[in-house]
Amino acid sequence: MTAEMLRAPAEIKYSEELDWLESIDDSPKPFTWRLSPRMVRLFILGSERADGLAREIPQKWFGDRSFVERAIVTLASDRGLLLIGDPGTGKSWLAELLAAAISRNSTLVVQGTAGTTEDHIKYSWNVSQVIAKGQSRDSMIPSPIMTAMEKGMIGRFEELTRSTSDVQDALISILSEKYISIPELEDDNIVFAQPGFSIIATANSRDRGVNDLSSALKRRFNFVRIPVVTNKRSEAEIVRFRTVELLRRHQIELEVPPTLLDILLQSFADLRAGAAAAGSDDEKLESALSTAEQIGVLEDAILHSNFFGDRQLRAQTLAGSLVGTLARRAPEDLAILNKYWHGVIEPRSKAEGGEWPAFLDGGREALATLS
Known part of the structure; x- marks a missing residue:
């Protein structure tokens, strides 16, 4: 039924x-x-x-x-x-x-x-x-x-x-x-x-x-x-729970690498911290940066990878989905994300390596397309 x-x-x-x-x-x-x-x-x-x-x-x-x-x-x-x-x-x-x-x-x-x-x-x-x-x-x-x-x-x-x-x-x-x-x-x-x-x-x-x-x-x-879930462990459990339901509903066989889930969680944590420190609404993303929006970003990336990619979730696709989901106002949100990408993601990709450089490139490409 x-x-x-x-x-x-x-x-x-x-x-x-x-x-x-x-x-x-x-x-x-x-x-x-x-x-x-x-x-x-x-x-x-x-x-x-x-x-x-x-x-x-x-x-x-x-x-x-x-x-x-x-x-x-x-x-x-x-x-x-x-x-x-x-x-x-x-x-x-x-x-x-x-x-x-x-x-x-x-x-x-x-x-x-x-x-x-x-x-x-x-x-x-x-x-x-x-x-x-x-x-x-x-x-x-x-x-x-x-x-x-x-x-x-x-x-x-x-x-x-x-x-x-x-x-x-x-x-x-x-x-x-x-x-x-x-x-x-x-x-x-x-x-x-x-x-x-x-x-x-x-x-x-x-x-x-x-x-x-x-x-x-x-x-x-x-x-x-x-309250908004800010505990990374709890938030990761929610995202995993919803992702499993998504994959089952769409009958998609695709693995979400733990490293990419960590990147998604860290990005939202960074953006929330930036919003909390912002002095005005123009310096905050219009998005509430909720757990539901994280799930939306991941769902978008999974479906894009399944339909238009090689059925493997990659950092570039995740970055493009994040930018596309959160950039709602132009030019305010685009300016905030651009500042975040250059001020936070770029130094982190150099310091930590791993999937961060690919995530950096994917975000840059998405921002250039929207600008």
């Missing part, structure tokens, strides 16, 4: 694993949860030898276990969960894994945009059925949030701060009262949330000021801040 999907949701991708965990789970479960809090954590963070399981459960989200535990505890209460952090820190992936483990359904999602309306989080109407039969429950189209309420599941709201204040205000009543009124109907005009219902929202900390959350809405959420 997953082979027929471009991207299977977590509950389908890991269905066999979730079935097995559910079969051995003898711990108390809150509400209608499919797994206990302990098993939810184990599913997300992976098993350890001390867990004494008959099979290994791989780690799927890489970060501080305290963030996951606090998220799980929040969802077991009557408060919503807000995951906030920079782009590419894994907020949406963590939200999907939590919903998959708790409800076995991570697809009840509302995407916050400037065009998101109150109907998207409550309900709308099937116009043809309304004309034919009038307004009734049968002619109503429930939102993903309303569906989650009716079934006692986890609803998700992506990019909450990108939605307007009217939409955010509508969410306050849902989180507070745990029901939605349908004034168009005379009877059966209230949808009550069933036990197990909660909302996981995500917010981009770089979008602060787009549509700030009101104090009233903030009080309905427990905040879990997801």
Whole structure:
């Protein structure tokens, strides 16, 4: 079944694993949860030898276990969960894994945009059925949030701060009262949330000021801040994990040399340090330099090597992908990358050798093409 999907949701991708965990789970479960809090954590963070399981459960989200535990505890209460952090820190992936483990359904999602309306989080109407039969429950189209309420599941709201204040205000009543009124109907005009219902929202900390959350809405959420991964070992594990998935999805047999992965990690670490020391936004790359962007750079290089190269990942290709991905503004980003290539990569290639000279040449060529 997953082979027929471009991207299977977590509950389908890991269905066999979730079935097995559910079969051995003898711990108390809150509400209608499919797994206990302990098993939810184990599913997300992976098993350890001390867990004494008959099979290994791989780690799927890489970060501080305290963030996951606090998220799980929040969802077991009557408060919503807000995951906030920079782009590419894994907020949406963590939200999907939590919903998959708790409800076995991570697809009840509302995407916050400037065009998101109150109907998207409550309900709308099937116009043809309304004309034919009038307004009734049968002619109503429930939102993903309303569906989650009716079934006692986890609803998700992506990019909450990108939605307007009217939409955010509508969410306050849902989180507070745990029901939605349908004034168009005379009877059966209230949808009550069933036990197990909660909302996981995500917010981009770089979008602060787009549509700030009101104090009233903030009080309905427990905040879990997801920091940018700066630990090289953790970041390398994330990149490897995603790269294996990429190669499997595209059915590509290509090895990622550890030396090139080290070069990628070091380059991002250097650029982050430069951004932290920059005195103005013009001296910073527009990119958030997140782990997700590292994965994007590596994916681009792997696909380019497979389709247009000799099916071997090389330093020149990796450098070209890095420059092409991060150079978004002209001339600002190009100037920053050019300065980095001459001031950091060039001395390092002379001092350390290895793959660095080829990486230097690949970056120079890419910058010359874009200039």
